[in-house]
Amino acid sequence: MDEKASGYWSATIGLLTKILIVWFLVSFGAGILFADALNGIHLGGYPLGFWFAHQGAIYIFIALIFFYAKKMGDIDQKFDVHED
Numbered sequence: 355m356d357e358k359a360s361g362y363w364s365a366t367i368g369l370l371t372k373i374l375i376v377w378f379l380v381s382f383g384a385g386i387l388f389a390d391a392l393n394g395i396h397l398g399g400y401p402l403g404f405w406f407a408h409q410g411a412i413y414i415f416i417a418l419i420f421f422y423a424k425k426m427g428d429i430d431q432k433f434d435v436h437e438d
Contacts, residue, residue: 365433369425369429384403384410389404
């Protein structure tokens with residue numbers, strides 16, 4: 355049982371790490387650090403860096419919530435800790 359629990363938490367922490375990296379890159383990276391470079395590209399008439407800082411990051415965050423829910427369901431199924 356210890357090996358199964360260890361594998362479950364390892365998979366969970368791995369998923370959370372990947373999601374937090376994407377979250378950081380989108381919010382801090384695209385919205386602040388790389389905004390000047392992204393502002394050369396326009397989306398809907400607005401500079402891309404501005405768009406990420408004000409709207410794009412929200413869309414990515416919502417997508418991450420659905421991605422997390424789906425992947426956690428898959429991990430729960432794999433380790434047989436799911437709820438029916």
